Amino acid sequence: MTTDGATARAWFTNCRHAGIEGLVVKGADSVYTPGRRSWIKVKSRESTEVIIGAVTGSLERSDTIVAGLYRSGVLEIVGRSTPLTTTQSRALGAVLTAAGPDHPWPDEVSSSRFGASRDRVALVKVEPVVVGEVLADTALQAGAYRHPLRFLRPRFDLSPEDLQGRGE
Missing domain, CATH: 2.40.50.140 (Nucleic acid-binding proteins)
Incomplete structure (x- = not known):
């Protein structure tokens, strides 16, 4: 987890070889709510x-x-x-x-x-x-x-x- 955009972009680019499918973007205090799409999945x-x-x-x-x-x-x-x-x-x-x-x-x-x-x-x-x-x-x-x-x-x-x- 990070709140730093540059770190997230680096993970997105550099972790593909490890099989990372992408990132989940959400608010820091956001909780998972079944049936709602309040989080964003950014696929690589x-x-x-x-x-x-x-x-x-x-x-x-x-x-x-x-x-x-x-x-x-x-x-x-x-x-x-x-x-x-x-x-x-x-x-x-x-x-x-x-x-x-x-x-x-x-x-x-x-x-x-x-x-x-x-x-x-x-x-x-x-x-x-x-x-x-x-x-x-x-x-x-x-x-x-x-x-x-x-x-x-x-x-x-x-x-x-x-x-x-x-x-x-």
Whole structure:
């Protein structure tokens, strides 16, 4: 705990490597009140790149991207994005191609994989050739992002090979 703004900013920046997800900002005499949002959580997010390996929804009107990274030569799911904007969905629909039968991911996954219920989520698998820039918080669980990613844009200047070693 600190009342010094400079110290709080230093913690916010320097403690990411320790898995600190962010800071809670509140009044010094404020007490937790269930059901009220009187405290502010400031999440630490950083820009990173992932491979778009699938989408939810349809190829032409994607709802979210499903992100992957290579680990030991295998493309593994590391997260899912928040809902895409209409503009993002249309732009991705123009550059993503349906995957062939050798895609390593299942046709559907448990939504608990994305922090939700026990329902199943259908994946529309795509050729894992498009790299996407996302905003991700620092919270990882078993090498996957615990919270949804925010898709920013495709990175046509990068290839999946450029991301080698990031998932290790």
